[in-house]
Amino acid sequence: MTRLNEEQLVALFHEPRTAYSFTDEPVTDEQLHRIQELTFYGPSAFNSQPLRITWIKSPEAREHLISYLVDSNKPKAESAPMIALLSADHGWVEKADTFNPRSAEFIKGYYADENLAKPTADLNAHVQAGYFITAIRALGLDAGPMTGADFEGLKKEFLAGTNEQPFLVVNIGHGLPAGYDRPVRFGHEDVTRSV
Numbered sequence: 001m002t003r004l005n006e007e008q009l010v011a012l013f014h015e016p017r018t019a020y021s022f023t024d025e026p027v028t029d030e031q032l033h034r035i036q037e038l039t040f041y042g043p044s045a046f047n048s049q050p051l052r053i054t055w056i057k058s059p060e061a062r063e064h065l066i067s068y069l070v071d072s073n074k075p076k077a078e079s080a081p082m083i084a085l086l087s088a089d090h091g092w093v094e095k096a097d098t099f100n101p102r103s104a105e106f107i108k109g110y111y112a113d114e115n116l117a118k119p120t121a122d123l124n125a126h127v128q129a130g131y132f133i134t135a136i137r138a139l140g141l142d143a144g145p146m147t148g149a150d151f152e153g154l155k156k157e158f159l160a161g162t163n164e165q166p167f168l169v170v171n172i173g174h175g176l177p178a179g180y181d182r183p184v185r186f187g188h189e190d191v192t193r194s195v
Contacts, residue, residue: 012137017182019142019175020076027082027141027172035135035172042131046107047099050092050121051128052164056083064157069169070148080144080171085154086132088125090118091163122165129168142175 004012032055040049056065065085066077077083089095093111096104111117129145136143146169154166 012134016137016142017175017178019080019144019171019173020178021079021176022081022142022144022171022173023176025081025174031139031141032082034139035132035141038135038138039128039132042128044124044128045120046096046103048092048096048107048120048124049099049128050089051125051132052087052089053132054085054087054158054166056085061158065154065169068150068153068157069146073146073148073169076144076146077169077171079173081173082171084132084170084172085158085166086125086129086168086170087155087159087164087166088121089162089164090114090121092121093117118165122167126167129170132170136170136172141172144171144175145169146171 002009036053039051044050056062062077062083065083066074069077092099093108096107100107111120133143133145147167149169151166154169155164159166
């Protein structure tokens with residue numbers, strides 16, 4: 001027995017497409033709160049939850065963010081009613097008493113080495129980014145994730161003075177239909193092995 005029936009699984013995984021253009025329908029603050037909430041229920045190492053979200057709401061912030069995108073991504077962001085800048089908190093260890101008080105002493109000792117702490121933050125924030133996109137889709141919205149950007153420039157622009165490293169820009173809204181067929185997805189035999 002599955003948690004979702006087949007129709008719901010199709011609606012969550014098969015039907016949504018990466019959105020490249022959007023309708024004018026706005027994304028509400030209530031929807032943004034719900035996206036964050038659902039995203040942070042997904043598992044992360046030690047419950048660390050290193051993903052940080054910067055909602056790009058003001059026209060000035062939007063203009064600045066778009067200036068750091070590669071040219072082919074600029075029209076996509078311009079059409080999106082909401083844009084999120086996702087980052088990994090490289091200072092996640094400092095919050096161990098909050099996210100995992102039972103293991104806080106171990107976490108603070110073992111991950112005192114930033115050569116361990118930073119890649120752990122990056123990996124788990126990237127995993128959370130998958131939950132983020134799934135949460136967007138589960139709420140009936142569409143997502144357009146993009147990596148074509150000057151992330152060092154975005155860090156200086158939006159996250160200066162923080163321990164956060166941005167890694168993904170996500171356009172959010174009600175996507176317009178794609179003008180082409182969905183590209184091929186690999187089958188089970190193509191990408192798995194049994195040992």
